[in-house]
Amino acid sequence: MNHNLFAALQGAFPEDRTQMAVETEAGRIYSWADLERGAAQLANLFRLLSIPEDSRILIQADKSVEAMMVYLGTLQAGYIHLPLNTAYQPGEMAYFISDAQPTVVICSPATQEWLEPMARQAGVAHVYTLNAEGSGTLVEAMSAQPHSAAIALRHCDDVATILYTSGTTGRSKGAMLTHGNLLSNAATLKEYWGWQKDDVLIHALPIFHVHGLFVAINGSLLNGSPMLWLSRFDVKAVLERLPRATLFMGVPTLYVRLLSDTAFNRQVAQHMRLFVSGSAPLLIDTFREFQQRTGHTILERYGMSETVMLTSNPWQGGERRGGTVGLPLPGVTVRVQDGEGCTLPAEEIGSIEVKGPNVFKGYWGMPEKTAEEFTAEGFFRTGDVGKIDAQGYVTIVGRSKDLIISGGYNVYPAEVESYLNEMEGVADSAVVGVPHPDFGEVGVAILVPKPGSNPDPEKLIQELKQHIAYYKVPKRAFLVKELPRNTMGKVQKNVLRETHCQLFMGSDPGRGQTPHGV
Helix, strand or coil: CCCCHHHHHHHCCCCCCCCEEEEECCCCEEEHHHHHHHHHHHHHHHHHCCCCCCCEEEEECCCCHHHHHHHHHHHHHCCEEEECCCCCCHHHHHHHHHHHCCCEEEECCCCHHHHHHHHHHCCCCEEEECCCCCCCHHHHHHCCCCCCCCCCCCCCCCEEEEEEECCCCCCCEEEEEEHHHHHHHHHHHHHHCCCCCCCCEEECCCCCCHHHHHHHHHHHHHHCCCEEECCCCCHHHHHHHHHHCCEEEECHHHHHHHHCCCCCCHHHHCCCCEEEECCCCCCHHHHHHHHHHHCCCCEEEEEECCCEEEEECCCCCCCCCCCCCCEECCCCEEEEECCCCCECCCCCCEEEEEECCCCCCEECCCHHHHHHHECCCCCEEEEEEEEECCCCCEEEEEEHHHCEEECCEEECHHHHHHHHCCCCCEEEEEEEEEEECCCEEEEEEEEEECCCCCCCHHHHHHHHCCCCCHHHCCCEEEECCCCCECCCCCECHHHHHHHHCCCCCCCCCCCCCCCCCC
8 A cells, every 4th residue: 555645635536627726916826737747747857757656856936836835846756845934044954954964955936046156066966946926946847747646656654844943042943744654634624623625725924844844735635625726824815705704723823913994804704614723822801702703713723843733622522722722632641740750640730741752753855854853652742831721621721842933933932042142242142932922933133242242132133134134033132131030050041031021912013024934
């Protein structure tokens, strides 16, 4: 039996392949036959390159239907899909290329000038471009290829994709997800969320991480459901499409933006079946306001790059509880452990560990780190802190290692601090997350200047934007004489968070800006 994920996705396409599969905001229609043809042409192109069987095909390009075809064609040909955030800067991309050693790189024409030489220098033989309109040298090359292709034979445990997730030391780790991981999770969510034959999804998420790629796209394809495709989230565009849709998936920031528009009400949302939220905590006020405004109760779920989805509030047959991420999905085991490795009883707070067919194979090229993150019983240590109540509902109460989730994206302070500490006039730094009405949470940098120096915090922030993705850049920076430390010399970040916790909560400075998480 062929366990290639593409075989399952293609097998679920409607019998009538001329039906609409995707409609873009520009009104361009892609049929199911178009998706099949594009995937096959790309699979044929990649095979024509005579690249090794486990080749990584890296893509850092704007969202387009053709970029989704790259994902499908990579699966069909049996290679490994490696999507990267379009916000990554040269320093970050140099690390990813060095670490993953891709055989093919697909980039935006806007970044080709610096990315192609970088890739070539690293030994990448094949570099193509793909723009937001779905054209570029990649499309030119694939257009000459046959319209059908064999599906590569793959086993459940074969790697299908690598997702890079930031590390607390600043070094990103590549989580290897297998064909079995992705198919088992998509099949489980299809059942658990009650996907219907007439479902239509508004796809307004990026396609380089779990939410937009594996939850939204895999879910739609495995159900044979069409997508109303937006290159980026836009309130007006979503409102126009709600009457034609039944499903919407978003990060909390998107729901805040929808609620900010008075045109978003019960009438415009009456055709919808389900609103799903994830990638960051949903504030209980947002949960309640959405319920009152639309009559719909947002379904919140919990997942990670390493595990895809782990828990979910129920679609039916149970309560959707605000402030929780629901129940463990069928086949997934979630437990809460204390510091001694003992499982805690209901309502006790501890470290969350998980096990199931959705849990990743390990970190790319990091066997020792992989071993560290799994217990002897095979449970993955998520690094999140939470509790499980008597009914089995999971609540995330905190995150270990000071992770900041801003607009749905993970930001690890250690990485940002490593850049700040190298800047002129900076002796030490600490980055903490504080509440924000739009992004949920944003970073704030507290800086200790070198003796005799008086660096400009705003200039340092502007300089930082040249080195790392914008969503990682702190929104504000402050100078202090020294950082608060405990008796062991560790920076007391809890004190810094408390000091600045109301910084953005008296107003809504982010409204009107594009959230980094979308």
